[in-house]
Amino acid sequence: MHRGTAWLLLFALAGLVLAVLGLAVGSVQVPLPEVWRALCGLPGGTNAVIVLQVRLPEVLTAMAAGAGLGAAGLMMQTVFHNPLAGPGVLGISSGASMGVALVMLARPLWPALPVAQDLLVMAAALAGALAVLLLITLADRRIGDSATLLILGLMVGYLASALVSVLQAASEAGALKGFVLWGMGSFAAVDARRLPWLWLPVAAGLVLAVSLAKPLNALLIGDENARSMGVDVRRVHRTVIWATGLLAGTITACCGPVAFLGLAVPHLARACMRSVDHRLLMPGTILLGAALALACDLVVRLPWSGGALPLNTVTSLLGAPVVLWILLKGRRWGRG
Amino acid sequence: MTAARMQALELVIGYAGRPLSAPIGLELPGNSLTAVLGINGIGKSTLLRTLAGLHKPLAGHVLCNGDDVFAMSAARRARCIAVVLTGRPATGLLDVQTLVGLGRHPWTGRWGRSTADDRLAVDHALQLAGAAHLRLRKVGTCSDGEVQKVLIARALAQDTPVLLLDEPTAFLDLPNRADVVRMLRRIAHGQGKAVLFSTHDLQLALDLCDRLLLLRARQAAWLGTPAEALASGELARAFSSSGVTFDPVAGTHRFLP
Structure with missing residues (x-):
């Protein structure tokens, strides 16, 4: 069997095992046969409710977040020719955070809307992400140069963070606590009814990401070279920006700013598969991202962590050393 | 030599409305290796990028096999012209x-x-x-x-019928530079391609290329064989301010201290 295909199967298998564990493990342990009965729709009492109503949405949320952030990170790293690029880099996560802050912290300023807070948060995050994206798309039309765009994204990010800080300073304690909790990240905040709100945009983003595999491969040898081979580089940039915004915006709204996965997962997939061919690497990154997010979620929910460990702590503890190791291990990105 | 693979008609290259040269007329037949020579900043890279369809000219046309390079789709252009950039x-x-x-x-x-x-x-x-x-x-x-x-x-x-290269011999040692230009010569003559490359290696251009394109400030570009470039003194004039003398008989150049 082809080595790349073997890795894809391995990632998928790991994801499946971790998903089943995610359904079984938690403050209440559900035996695997009962997990199976619940999934088959057979009556099973409290355990079935826990599996279907609580854990299944959480597992599906984690999968969507890991897959989406990984795909977004890979697209960014290729388009910006920068191994340190991630969905957070273009200021998209910061834009989403600003939207969320406006809803959660400045609630007293809003007229009473007959809409649930969590839907409002999601809409605001998406709006924030898209506002930043619109700005970046406009700039991209003017500049069209990766390095400048990257710096622009960073500056937009700083600006958004500063505005969030201003809002934080002016807000009352209860709202602030909610916002800080959201900022720690969690896969548990999306319930079954809201799941399509997360999964539909993420699925669309993933389809876009996979469909870009061929032009992304051409971009590996430089924007100008890609153009000379017939790639419409600006169109690819635009598509990547929208796909990333869709993925990062939606996921940030639902799970908080869980940005580390987006940076680390593509590196891990590259190191495992020893390939930079996006036709392999993109599906690999998506599958590995889902599996890793499930693993992180499992650590958060392990009985001894008491559910008190924030998700972002786990993703950072897992992700940061991995990236360091990959960067230090050699010139894998290989400029010289 | 066969019919022209690539033509430039009254081509004015430059950036932001500022022309880098007088209008350039150019024909690149198949089975030919052409070197673009000229001092830094004279527009060698701009000319290559313009011929490749990557940079819009200020005026004039670039034709590949008779079709306007800037009127065709990017995909079609990529089947006509291949480029090696620096x-x-x-x-x-x-x-x-x-x-x-x-x-x-x-x-x-x-x-x-x-x-x-x-x-x-x-x-x-x-x-x-x-x-x-x-x-x-x-x-x-x-x-x-x-x-x-x-x-x-x-x-x-x-x-593709046309191959353009921007300074393919830069950063290479002497044997590798000779290797690369000989290879380009083989490719041009063996594959029926029109090959054009920019270079600062005068001697390699003189010894191995069929034709030289000299880019000169405020003048039209000059196109001819290496022998003509030496005999007519055009090569010497293109590099006149550089303290280099050319021996039109031996086909060599020397640097003055």
């Missing part, structure tokens, strides 16, 4: 075979799946460029000379 590829993680395979981009389908024809074209390109022994190496582990051959193979895999 600089190493940003990622060293690609293996040589895959990188050369990227040259098949304009010929493959939406997913970029390569057919038996594509693999044959890649093999052929690797052979022509003398890079067949590198095929499984990662680009990051190749020397500058090897990378240049690989990049040329990438352009050859694109299978």
Whole structure:
């Protein structure tokens, strides 16, 4: 069997095992046969409710977040020719955070809307992400140069963070606590009814990401070279920006700013598969991202962590050393 | 020599409305190797990028096999003109075979799946460029000379009638520079291609090229054989301020202290 295909199967298998564990493990342990009965729709009492109503949405949320952030990170790293690029880099996560802050912290300023807070948060995050994206798309039309765009994204990010800080300073304690909790990240905040709100945009983003595999491969040898081979580089940039915004915006709204996965997962997939061919690497990154997010979620929910460990702590503890190791291990990105 | 593969008609190159040259008229027939010579900043790279369809001219037209390069789709243009630009590829993680395979981009389908024809074209390109022994190496582990051959193979895999190269001999040692230009000569004459490259290697251009294109400030570009360039003194004039003398009989140049 082809080595790349073997890795894809391995990632998928790991994801499946971790998903089943995610359904079984938690403050209440559900035996695997009962997990199976619940999934088959057979009556099973409290355990079935826990599996279907609580854990299944959480597992599906984690999968969507890991897959989406990984795909977004890979697209960014290729388009910006920068191994340190991630969905957070273009200021998209910061834009989403600003939207969320406006809803959660400045609630007293809003007229009473007959809409649930969590839907409002999601809409605001998406709006924030898209506002930043619109700005970046406009700039991209003017500049069209990766390095400048990257710096622009960073500056937009700083600006958004500063505005969030201003809002934080002016807000009352209860709202602030909610916002800080959201900022720690969690896969548990999306319930079954809201799941399509997360999964539909993420699925669309993933389809876009996979469909870009061929032009992304051409971009590996430089924007100008890609153009000379017939790639419409600006169109690819635009598509990547929208796909990333869709993925990062939606996921940030639902799970908080869980940005580390987006940076680390593509590196891990590259190191495992020893390939930079996006036709392999993109599906690999998506599958590995889902599996890793499930693993992180499992650590958060392990009985001894008491559910008190924030998700972002786990993703950072897992992700940061991995990236360091990959960067230090050699010139894998290989400029010289 | 065969009919013109590429033509430039009254071509004015430049940036932001500021022309770099008088209008350039140019014909590149098949089976020909042409060197673009000129001092730094005279517009060699701009000319190449304009001929390649990557940079819009201020006026005039570029034709490839009779069709306007700036009127055709990007995909169609990529089947007419292949370019080797300066600089190493940003990622060293690609293996040589895959990188050369990227040259098949304009010929493959939406997913970029390569057919038996594509693999044959890649093999052929690797052979022509003398890079067949590198095929499984990662680009990051190749020397500058090897990378240049690989990049040329990438352009050859694109299978176009016109091949343009921007300073393919820069950063190479003497044997590698000679190797690369000889290879370009073989490619031009053996494959019926029109090959044009910019260079600062006067001697290699004089000894191995069919024709020279001299870019000169505020004057029309000059096109002719190396012998004509020396005999007419055009070459000497193009580099007149540089303290270099040319021997039109021996075909060599010397630097004055």
